[in-house]
Amino acid sequence: MVYEEINITIRQAEKIVLDQFKVEGKATRLPGELDFNFKIKTASGDRFILKISRPDEEENYLDFQQQLLQHIADKNPEITAPKVILDIDNNSISSIVDAYGKVRKVRLLTWISGRIWSQVNPQSDALRFSLGQQCGLLSSALQTFHHPLDTRAFDWDVSQAAWTLAYVHVFSTKEQLIVHYFQDLFSQQQHLFKSLRQQVVHNDANDNNVIVSTDLVAPTVVAAIDYGDAIRTAVINDVAICCAYAIMGHEDPLAAALPIIKGYHSEFPLEEKELEVLYTAIAMRLVISVTKSAINKQKEPDNTYLLISEKPAWSILKKWMTIAPDFAVCHFRNTCGFTAHPLETEFEKWASNQQVSVADLFPSLDKRSVFPLDLGMESTLVGQLSEFDNLKKFQFNLDQKQDENPLKVLAGGYLETRPFYTTDAYKQHSNYGTAYRTCHLGTDFWVPDGTAVHSLFDGEVVMSIIQTEAKSYGGLVVLKHENNSLTFYTIFGHLSEKSTTQLAVGTKVNKGDEIGYVGHIKENGGWCPHLHFQLSLDLFNFKDDFPGVAVPSQFDIWKSICPNPNALFKLDDLHAVKETSNEDMIHYRKQHLGKSLSLQYKVPLKMVRGEGAYLIDQQGQKYLDTVNNVAHVGHEHPTVVKAGQQQMGLLNTNSRYLHENINQLAKEIISTMPAELNVVHFVNSGSEANELAIRMAKANTGAIDFIASEVGYHGNANACIEISSYKFDGKGGHGAPEHTHIFPLPDAFRGKYRGDTTSDLYAKEVQLLIDEVHQKTRKVAAVILEPIISCGGQIPLPKGFLKKVYAKIRKAGGLCISDEVQVGCGRLGTDFWGFQMHDVVPDIVTIGKPLGNGHPLAAVVCTQEVADKFANGMEYFNTFGGNPVSCAIGTAVLQTIKNENLQEKALEVGNYLKASLLELAVKFPIIADVRGEGLFLGFELLDNKANPCPEKADYLVNRMKDFKVLMSTDGPDYNVIKIKPPMVFSKENAMEVLKYLSVILAEDFMMNNND
């Protein structure tokens, strides 16, 4: 058939709808595989879909669709589906004769408003769940629908997919391999497919047939449209079709399918045996799709719709092939509330009658009890990376424990989340960035190398190999055991090389037979000697390996596949690890911790470790930290940790005794300052530093009036709050106190004065305040300012402003305080201290956050004159300030900045990140400004009318967290994203941030930029 001859033009469509239905409207063309579809919009805003069939279309088939729609409407009026409009003669199916004399059937249906699935970004788990729900609802309503045409030969019916076998020749050799793989599975499962529930189902929830609500943050599926493919078939085929399209474009298609299945199951419960074929059914729908595309490409090369889903379908088929079918079934079962592994319960029953001892495993040790070893994320025995990577140290710790418990075997680790799986082999791509396999699936027995290991049951060797990669199993032996209908496996990892060469695959072993020896570090994958003992009910497709650790998101599935070895040993001390849930922790906090303590993120995180630029949560997942400028030289920097630990072991006391550490740190700090600033007072927090600076200014000038910036924050102590507009002008505040004078935020981008030449204007505002103080016959004590105003939203001071302000304040007899609590210690890249950027020398500098790298350490540095005037006889005593431990830590921090060139790195990486953000701003105009220096950056979100977008900033930060990047918002309108990571933040880290920013900025909610 020549396409031109069957095509319907827009003008023809408008005439048809007017003639047949008396509906006058404008038509726009819509995609369609067979029908010619048009959207019709009337002047009054009513919308319809006009469907014109190909010539010679059977009326019966159209009647089937019309009746089906009516059935849905009658069965469940709550379901949104298109409604049938009758023509001028009251027919639900109208007909016309086209320009070539052919009869064409015409139908008009109500339009369902919303967005087409394919245009929705992101297609979240929640959205896919609601897709499943909608399709489940439809299937539920269609259970009782019957029509003579519901059973027919149909290429798109998964149950009938065998036709594709005849067309494999249309594919390349590589493609044929893929297609054959699934076709083989399909034919093997024919008996299963035939035994499944059959009914009429929608059968075509592809991404152009699903309508989604217009809510851009939490959209849901409104309806499935286009019922032309409905057919009587296995229900599971309908689920498969929903999945086949909605998992396209996802890194991990299996994970993406689960919410759909869950949603379907919630409305229309699926049966266990249906889930057994779901993996194949999904693949076969895709096989049909790629086969159709290939055939149709040859037939109608101009029809682009036919090709729409070809590419992503191939990509999914390739990924799908890498997933073991039975493993997928475990996921499907778990999602639907069945035991993930079908044999879990049977195994449990069998195991409850077994009794084996640790001595059966290691007869030579003759030990029957165990000492439970905690090697989890929060284990201090494991320590930090530099410690657990040092196997001598790790072994020393183990030996100590063993010495304390000589009669027991050190053991444990089933389902324990552990920090030490650090090689790339433990990284996995997920739909939410990198996922780390951290959850241990077996029990480890920490026994000496050379210890003989014996089989617990009769069995057969099915794997016996040596793995040579770092942090692998080394020697690995897997035994298969069969007991009536139950087959299971015992997995022995970290054996000696000799064990595996001695024991060939196929060897039968009896209970009690020696099967090998615990391996030495050099042959066991590079671990302290131990036996990894794991049970499994399946080996899936694994031939020379089997996971011993899993990603936490698959915890429930693996728990079922790999039962607890203690089901055999039955030892109280070998219990699986139990953790307090985050919900319980939140509940306790709410009850018993300060009520105004806040938690970050809508779903709060529990962090248990830090490592460089990363924070690591309780499940061992790594989050890139762009927020924490406190962990200045990197989270838990080994040098800093060691300095603190070592001094802690010697002495910690106050500064009334002589100690080298306090002098050393003072020297380190002074060496970074201009010569004038050479007296140091040590305190414990930025607040305390500013509190002391305020006292010094008062003591020096005899005045009590302070000048500070709008939206400035200087700490939580009384006097600090009184100079912090961020607090007293914010929620719960009562405005500026009598002696505080606030000048407008010197924001050249969106402040009171805008542009490059605003420094005079803002400086004049400061002068006005000075004059005001003088008019009240009082004097100015000091001005306090950050070199980049952080809580104000990373506001750089206009060029020349600080110099002018300092001159005016000094003229008025006041002091100048530079609050370097946020920006100090090299973060800005060009200069070590922020004031140096402005070519001024303050009278007092306050230093906080970065100095202790997380340890409470802060300092006030001032001139001799200021210090002398402050020392008026009243002793300044500070119990903790300047203690030897804090000073050891501070010194280590400052030396690390130098030794690792962190200031220079901050400049280099910061410049790269800033330039890249500016490029992003061109692509995404919602980024209205990019600012800051070094690794103290910010970007501001404004809509196209220049209004701030705090909800978008909040959305962005929460979505970045989904991809394991931590960011924060600030500024008076909370529309500025701040970037102030640990200074070890690398260019690769910056690239990761940029990668996910560009993903999220392109999402519907972010792109809808006209608030």
Ligand SMILES: Cc1ncc(COP(=O)(O)O)c(C=O)c1O
């Ligand atoms: C600029 C500035 N000054 C002072 C402080 C107070 O420091 P701390 O929280 O250590 O008391 C902060 C804290 O965020 C700050 O940002």
